[in-house]
Amino acid sequence: LDFTGSTEEAKRLEAEKGYVFVSAFDDEGIVAGQGVCGIEFLEDAPEVDALIVPIGGGGLIAGTAIAAKAMKPGIKVFGVEAARYPSFTAKRAGLPPVCTGQTIAEGIAIKAVGDIPFGLANALIDEVFVCEEADFERGVSYMATMEKTVCEGAGAGGLAAMLANPEAFKGMKVGIELTGGNIDARMLAVVLNREMVRERRLLVYRILGDDRPGMLSAMAAVIGGLGGNIIDVVHNRLALDVPAKGAEFDIMVETRDSAHADEIGEALKERGYELRMG
Template sequence: MQPVTFEDVQAARQRIGDAIVLTPCAKSPALSEIADCELYCKLEYLQRTGSFKERGAANALTLLAEVGGKPGVVAASAGNHALALAYHGKRLGLPVTVVMPRFAPLIKAATCQRLGANVIKFGESFAEARQHADRLTTEQGLIYVHGYDDPAVIAGQGTLGIELHEQLPELDAVVIPIGGGGLIAGVAVALKALRPDVTIIGVEPERMPCYSKALEHGEPCMIDPVPSLADGLAVGRVGERAFLTARPHVDRVVQVSEAELALAILRLLELEKAVVEGAGAASLAAVLAGKLPELAGKRVALPLCGGNIDPLVLRRVIEHGLAVDHRLCRFTVTISDRPGGLAKLTRLIADADASIQEVRHDRIFAGPEVTNVQVDVVIETRDADHAEAVRTALKAEGLLH
């Protein structure tokens, strides 16, 4: 097995041409202020199907179309790779079959079908979906296109690195999400060839540190899949070719928690007006969590890799992010169950400049004192200090212990 080279990436750039979007990479003043460095967001969620995966898919399918790709291609994917194959397969006239685990987001499966792909839901894990896709390659003579370990796919993802160099020639560092490793492998090869002193940093979810485990063992190894907000990164095993290609060029790898991912999604939504999925927000999560202090004052690029987040998941993430940010707080108080008891509580909260979001009475489990009632309250506050001020006011009145 040979690593992907810079020449492969250059050829991919010429091959895919206008088939993908040259996405903007502008400085974010708001994010730069809170991160203490110059942050530039590469808006990959503006690709036609909402993620960087189009680069690799376009390159791989164009190569197959040139040599005749009938009866078509197949891939196992939880979403973005499938979307990219469906779109570019339709554009190039290649039949596409995608096998998705049963837990794959409904919106991604529906979009793949709308783009003309044959969507098969199979298995409770990515590994089971992959096994079924492998059977289809044998039974139907389809060509398997790996989402992050195919050399043409890796080379296609590397075109993002060439664009970063052209858009930010003075770039100091780039922070890249890692799942299977295809993106960081391609981008690292390209950037290190064009500017060897640029720092390449990888970010992976704490729940699925596939690349870090590969570093520990010296080779890719399987870890038990665990659900993550960054579902696009939770692949279980980094690709062999991706690891071989990336390892000499990646300078550092850090992990981020689920709470940090949720907060990064919220920050992008509020400050950049950008809807980004968990995997796409991982690079910002690492910066905001203070895990990369060496980047202070430097020019840093963040590829916002994808925006295909389920609307229902987004709603929960926003609420969780607000809780992590101490802007939604929940507490239980004991008040009088007689007239005026609830009014006293709401007046105290209003006097503290907080806003009540939800109130729920609990008389059944409030204890034997029939004149009292427990009330669960969710309030909106400005920050942690404001939330603590509300708690202090309630404690002073004996409502909160």
């Protein structure tokens, strides 16, 4: 079951067995309790000009906005949603939400924002940023590598919004609410590697060359001589668009940055190797 299905099942059990159903966000008591986050944030950092809060069902941002603006009326409160689940943004525009697909921000993948938190928070929220999957991945990666803090996709939503919209926060002291660290080791590793690919610190050089002894070692000498770290090599003799006496070499290399990646690529070309991609 997804979150919507879980809610429907909980309500079925409520009707069948007489249980008391308490929504995780569409409840005045829950909103009030989550306002503690805004209170404690401003008690610890009263100098902040703005807070960024991830939005799923809306309970956290509603409580935070009410508390923060009561304590500091001039503070700005921004929300962040996943592009695949923009339910708050759609409700603001009077449109039905279009929510579908997989997202790394599972914690805010809610198909319909709660009526109670929306009614309380809408007038208090200055702007809602809708972020793409790559933004959330970058937020998770930066938190892990720079802050040494493990965040799930939704948990890093505030940083994702800042990284995707730097001009919107220029000159501000901004507080971001880290809302969770529920990410498994495999997914964290995938996200970190994907960010390395985006930054071209991990890339594949596809080289066409003769299939003769010494070719691979010669290529490796060029790469290693410039400080590239070879991670993996795939030697393909069966590609039909390569001459029968040739081969295709896919060499995965770890580099320092994009400029270093270009430096290695140019050196390979200068040595006469034909690069198909880099």
